[in-house]
Amino acid sequence: MPLLEAEGITAGYGDMEILHDVDLRVEEGEIVSLIGPNGAGKSTLMKTVFGLLRPRAGTILYRGRPIHGRKPHEIVTLGLCYVPQVANVFVTLTVEENLDMGGYLLDERELPRRRERVYDFFPKLRERRRQRAGKMSGGERQMVAMGSALMLEPDLLLLDEPSAGLSPRLVEEIFDNIRRINAAGLAVLMVEQNARKSLEMAHRGYVLANGANRQDGTGQALLADPDVARLYLGG
Amino acid sequence: MAVPDIRRGTAADDQRRPGERLRAVIRTRVFLLVSLVAVLVAMYLAGLAAGAGGLRLLALTAWGLMLGGVIALGSIGLSLVYGVMKFPNFSHGALVTLGAYVSFSVMHLLPPGSTLRPLSFGYEFLVALVVAMPVVGLVALAIDRVVYRRLRRTGAHLVFFAMASLAMAFFLRSLIYLIWGPDFHFYYPGQANPALQLPLGIRIRADQLFILALAFVLVGAVYGLLARTRLGKAMRATADNPDLAQIRGIDTERVIAWTWMLGGGLAAAGGVMYGLSSQLRPEMGFWLLLPMFAASIMGGIGNPQGALLAALIIGIAHQVSTSFLDPTYGPAVAFVLMVLTLLIRPQGLLGRTEG
Numbered sequence: 001m002p003l004l005e006a007e008g009i010t011a012g013y014g015d016m017e018i019l020h021d022v023d024l025r026v027e028e029g030e031i032v033s034l035i036g037p038n039g040a041g042k043s044t045l046m047k048t049v050f051g052l053l054r055p056r057a058g059t060i061l062y063r064g065r066p067i068h069g070r071k072p073h074e075i076v077t078l079g080l081c082y083v084p085q086v087a088n089v090f091v092t093l094t095v096e097e098n099l100d101m102g103g104y105l106l107d108e109r110e111l112p113r114r115r116e117r118v119y120d121f122f123p124k125l126r127e128r129r130r131q132r133a134g135k136m137s138g139g140e141r142q143m144v145a146m147g148s149a150l151m152l153e154p155d156l157l158l159l160d161e162p163s164a165g166l167s168p169r170l171v172e173e174i175f176d177n178i179r180r181i182n183a184a185g186l187a188v189l190m191v192e193q194n195a196r197k198s199l200e201m202a203h204r205g206y207v208l209a210n211g212a213n214r215q216d217g218t219g220q221a222l223l224a225d226p227d228v229a230r231l232y233l234g235g
Numbered sequence: 236m237a238v239p240d241i242r243r244g245t246a247a248d249d250q251r252r253p254g255e256r257l258r259a260v261i262r263t264r265v266f267l268l269v270s271l272v273a274v275l276v277a278m279y280l281a282g283l284a285a286g287a288g289g290l291r292l293l294a295l296t297a298w299g300l301m302l303g304g305v306i307a308l309g310s311i312g313l314s315l316v317y318g319v320m321k322f323p324n325f326s327h328g329a330l331v332t333l334g335a336y337v338s339f340s341v342m343h344l345l346p347p348g349s350t351l352r353p354l355s356f357g358y359e360f361l362v363a364l365v366v367a368m369p370v371v372g373l374v375a376l377a378i379d380r381v382v383y384r385r386l387r388r389t390g391a392h393l394v395f396f397a398m399a400s401l402a403m404a405f406f407l408r409s410l411i412y413l414i415w416g417p418d419f420h421f422y423y424p425g426q427a428n429p430a431l432q433l434p435l436g437i438r439i440r441a442d443q444l445f446i447l448a449l450a451f452v453l454v455g456a457v458y459g460l461l462a463r464t465r466l467g468k469a470m471r472a473t474a475d476n477p478d479l480a481q482i483r484g485i486d487t488e489r490v491i492a493w494t495w496m497l498g499g500g501l502a503a504a505g506g507v508m509y510g511l512s513s514q515l516r517p518e519m520g521f522w523l524l525l526p527m528f529a530a531s532i533m534g535g536i537g538n539p540q541g542a543l544l545a546a547l548i549i550g551i552a553h554q555v556s557t558s559f560l561d562p563t564y565g566p567a568v569a570f571v572l573m574v575l576t577l578l579i580r581p582q583g584l585l586g587r588t589e590g
């Protein structure tokens with residue numbers, strides 16, 4: 001049974017329909033990359049999966065159980081965590097408080113152990129744990145955001161443009177972190193502007209265009225596809 | 236925790252123009268505090284010039300501290316509601332009034348006990364206070380369920396929330412007129428509350444000390460709640476970024492419910508204290524609205540310690556100004572201090588800059 005399976009998703013805002021009949025599947029332990037031009041509906045699809053947007057049609061199953069139409073704070077209990085593209089940390093809270101909020105649904109006695117695991121994963125955060133997240137750089141914030149999502153020890157992490165606006169060196173670091181997270185057994189579904197890099201890392205990829213499935217396949221196959229390369233990977 | 240707003244660096248490597256450097260200094264909380272204290276000092280001097288003696292000014296200061304305590308209790312709720320829901324709740328003053336009247340009725344259901352000297356009230360007053368707080372909290376919550384939650388669900392603009400809260404202010408006030416009538420009430424009519432003689436010739440009533448102490452205890456409790464508890468952190472997180480709070484698994488509707496309970500309860504405590512210090516009138520909370528808004532803005536939205544500090548400054552300024560101004564100008568004093576804050580440092584005394 002796939003970890004996540006979305007079928008025939010139609011969704012949008014107000015009168016505007018953005019996604020038309022989109023299918024998506026993530027298997028356990030996989031990295032799946034969503035690519036496509038701006039406005040293709042990649043972020044909308046992520047939001048719909050996580051319950052921030054109610055699909056107008058279609059089903060979303062997580063481990064075979066339907067999750068469409070459920071609220072984010074219910075979905076997060078099932079083992080999915082989502083890191084939005086922007087505003088993904090609480091800027092007025094410290095790093096440690098941000099992590100505690102990531103583990104909001106846990107028993108409070110469980111928090112220190114989980115925090116330690118996140119600090120082991122991102123040692124930089126341990127040094128900065130008393131610092132307010134708003135005072136941190138973009139790369140550090142991204143670490144706080146991922147760390148908070150890891151507090152619930154999810155099976156599937158949804159990352160929306162984790163490398164947006166970061167310097168090339170930091171992009172490398174973020175991709176490295178994603179590989180480490182995946183190596184620890186988590187499946188990752190990510191949206192990336194940096195399409196070539198993310199396909200190189202991904203087990204499978206989906207190309208979205210105008211709110212519909214355009215193509216899918218293994219990361220290598222998509223990289224080798226001349227159409228994908230010409231249209232979405234910049235030649 | 237205080238992060239200086241002036242970027243560190245020697246004068247030599249400071250490339251900013253003199254005007255920018257000056258603005259950076261003006262924007263600091265130290266400069267704001269100094270300015271506010273300067274205004275206070277000027278008021279004392281004006282009082283002396285108008286012929287008020289030192290003892291009179293001291294007595295006014297004591298009254299001002301007590302009034303500040305009352306304002307602080309109201310402004311914390313205002314500040315929390317603004318922080319979490321981002322709209323100015325104009326009906327907060329009515330919650331203050333309601334608290335005073337609810338405790339008045341509860342008190343009269345209880346058999347009167349002996350007065351707890353040197354205070355002016357008996358045990359029944361304290362019981363009534365403890366009952367009124369959750370009752371008003373529940374009223375605030377009920378209003379949210381009936382009015383504001385519907386607006387939230389339709390994604391209404393914040394202006395609609397503000398207008399709805401103004402409507403609720405008039406609704407609650409009418410309700411108070413209907414139930415308790417337009418006449419003044421006293422918790423203990425005709426009872427004198429002699430002042431205590433403290434060293435240095437300071438005369439202060441035990442009730443005033445009680446009010447101030449209660450304000451400090453409740454502000455401390457709110458601070459502890461926000462800083463240490465799961466609910467408090469969830470409230471701060473919701474105020475910071477409601478969408479992310481939901482993503483993290485926080486049931487923001489529950490957080491909002493607790494915000495109303497807490498804000499309503501504190502408003503009730505403020506109303507009871509205000510009623511104890513003077514009398515119960517249906518308009519009492521309405522006249523506190525401006526000083527309460529001023530205190531929550533001056534202190535920094537969402538910051539209970541800031542609200543307390545600002546409320547004490549406003550309370551003292553309000554009272555001391557009566558030594559040289561007609562008392563009807565009192566509310567204008569709070570307004571002047573608020574405008575001064577907005578000009579110097581809009582995020583307030585203890586408020587923080589984003590990011």
